[in-house]
Amino acid sequence: MPGATGNDVTKQVYAQLKELRESLPPGYSIDIGGALERSKISMGLMLQPVPAMFIIILTCLMFQLQKIPLMILTVLTAPLGIIGVSLSLLITQRPIGFVAELGILALSGMIIRNSVILIDQIEQHIKSGEAPWDAIIDSAILRFRPIMLTAAAAILGMIPLMESSFWGPMAVAIAGGLLGATVLTLLVLPTMYATWFKVTPDSRPEQTVTASAPSHSE
Numbered sequence: 001m002p003g004a005t006g007n008d009v010t011k012q013v014y015a016q017l018k019e020l021r022e023s024l025p026p027g028y029s030i031d032i033g034g035a036l037e038r039s040k041i042s043m044g045l046m047l048q049p050v051p052a053m054f055i056i057i058l059t060c061l062m063f064q065l066q067k068i069p070l071m072i073l074t075v076l077t078a079p080l081g082i083i084g085v086s087l088s089l090l091i092t093q094r095p096i097g098f099v100a101e102l103g104i105l106a107l108s109g110m111i112i113r114n115s116v117i118l119i120d121q122i123e124q125h126i127k128s129g130e131a132p133w134d135a136i137i138d139s140a141i142l143r144f145r146p147i148m149l150t151a152a153a154a155i156l157g158m159i160p161l162m163e164s165s166f167w168g169p170m171a172v173a174i175a176g177g178l179l180g181a182t183v184l185t186l187l188v189l190p191t192m193y194a195t196w197f198k199v200t201p202d203s204r205p206e207q208t209v210t211a212s213a214p215s216h217s218e
Contacts, residue, residue: 147182
């Protein structure tokens, strides 16, 4: 079956044996073991540290960005990678298994990193006195090449692994998700920033007015 893992086939066979399982005499049962059982155990072990990892990520983002709204905007960009992951796995007919899910976890960190870089650039432009609307546009243009080149380097690094039957789904998930998320981050994140802070083309930079004593010339 193209695009299916051994676990998928095992689940289908187990479902088709429903009538047989129900007709077994008392004391007899049919259980699933092997790769599917090991996969469930591995997935459970992998998900255990996720809550602690999420809290640590939020703490680091708060130290870096120093504003709760900016932290929320950064975290909201992480799901953008799911679009690229789904399309890439669908096109290559690769299954979403345990290894692909590992790639998705790694991908979320890469996406958040790009978002932090872009938001930090916007904040620097605004602090320098630039109008918020212009700061958003200029930051997206300024960071377009570095972010795209960094993503391209990571994607090219995944290409040798794509032919592997074991690591292939992870490589495809990371490459496709990173490509889609990088493009969407450069488009969606500035839009989210402008919407959240109600930035319009007429927005003016915050100016600090310094009052000086008038000089009287005689």
